[in-house]
Amino acid sequence: MRYYPDPAGGVGLSRLNRVIEEAFAEHARGMVQMPPKVYITLKEGDFRTMPAYIPSLGIAGVKIVNVHPENRGKGLPTVMALTVLLNVETGLPYAILNATDLTDLRTGAAGAVAAKYLSPRRSVSLGVVGSGRQAEAQIQAIAQELQVREVLVWSRNEKNATHLCERLDLPDCRSASLSRVCGCNLLVTTTPSRVPLIRDEWIQEGTHINAIGADAPGKEELDPAILLRSRVFVDDPAQAVHSGEVNVPIRMGLFSEGMIAGTLGEVILGMKKRMRPEEITIFDSTGLAIQDLAIAAIALEGQEGIELKFP
């Protein structure tokens, strides 16, 4: 058994997008095992246990990930993750990965795959709401799939938006007002908001939106009116209803599971799609255990790790 303290360093983003795409396709084919995430509630946060098995990639394991919003004041990340991989022939645990950065990357990759299939344009102006690690992961992954002409970033603290642009090696990236950002034809929302920040009137026809921030009951970023005039795709219907962007509108009776147009996997397989260039599409991402396995599979390549005595 080996421990990998920093497995994110060697992950090639273009290759990552392909393996994430393959994992979603296998999900839509019904060829993976992925029970619902299991939540345990702690005092000031929670942790989620995410087991899965992807036979076509020969990979099985469990991600364990916490969410503790108060951790920043304690000098710890809000989200920390470990992935344990088990040999699919013998059940032997053979790898433990520090999966905190991998979690950001695999979520970015899902957004990139969604944008590749659902954006009606190959060349986009990219609006990003939020300026944290997920904002960066989305921009970099999307830039592998589409030509990004410009990036407009909104952050509650404008400095953070500027800093994000400085970190990125992209031609035209700048801070902008929320309404300007939402006027882009590809929009990514990455905040932990519990109120709909994004107003209906800001969203133009033909926009594709990656709604990434909502990943727990009570979280939402978009005015539900946007959902009602959009074609809404999800990563997994059960998880989306429980904790995705659609969870609050569904609980309020404004939206229903039956209104979900399909899954990202079904889009990849061509079973579902954007119907017209002028319609709005939304990808509601909650994060799947199969994404964690797919990125782990390629993260270990070329990594040494630290040998641990087991069994």
Place this chain on the structure above:
Amino acid sequence: MRYYPDPAGGVGLSRLNRVIEEAFAEHARGMVQMPPKVYITLKEGDFRTMPAYIPSLGIAGVKIVNVHPENRGKGLPTVMALTVLLNVETGLPYAILNATDLTDLRTGAAGAVAAKYLSPRRSVSLGVVGSGRQAEAQIQAIAQELQVREVLVWSRNEKNATHLCERLDLPDCRSASLSRVCGCNLLVTTTPSRVPLIRDEWIQEGTHINAIGADAPGKEELDPAILLRSRVFVDDPAQAVHSGEVNVPIRMGLFSEGMIAGTLGEVILGMKKRMRPEEITIFDSTGLAIQDLAIAAIALEGQEGIELKFP
């Protein structure tokens, strides 16, 4: 974060029985979080993911454990387990334990606690069916709670029974026929059988039975007729119905969930009990995630572990 390659060595069995008893009591009080085990089916076996949180012990985490019967031919244990512990304040994973031996010990401790409360005698003749690691764990844990006058062991291979007795430091331990073993007034069954090995006519009034072997759908060790004339306690009703000794009789319509007399935790709290000295009692053990956390809590004391860089 630290890795503990051999945390079982320092576990005191008497202390272990007490912390396992406390965990079961908290379970009966409704003061733990323990979602059902999640099963993933691999090619030649499966693995189970077992998250839990015991606030009174300040411990939360996940055990990941496989079952691969074909592993012996590959030089690997059938069952291998890892436990990951998370800080209950921050969600930080702070310990990874090699939990293979701990799994044996915590199951033995549950049997000892059940025998302490449900055996009508303080001094017992102990019959043990099977001669593997769990047989040994049960005998040693029970010897902490009751005076064990003699131990009779049955194994399909008699040599293994003799070897088990040689390993144990007990006054009177010997191999015996299955019917003789089943005539003891405290009986422990620890085989992976899928047919009822234990015949109804062998079991005397006043016997207490720890039914340990059945831990997956399709497994059973006892003639269902024994269940019908016994008071049957379980560790957890949902798990027992799914995979415990009662799972096959329930599926065959011979037994029902409503016939379960109560849980071990309820027995510890005095809410349920053996009613008469001459009745037969059964403890149907499937193994709970809270047992894994309870033993982890004391296993780490005094252990150094290996420092791993995280987050």
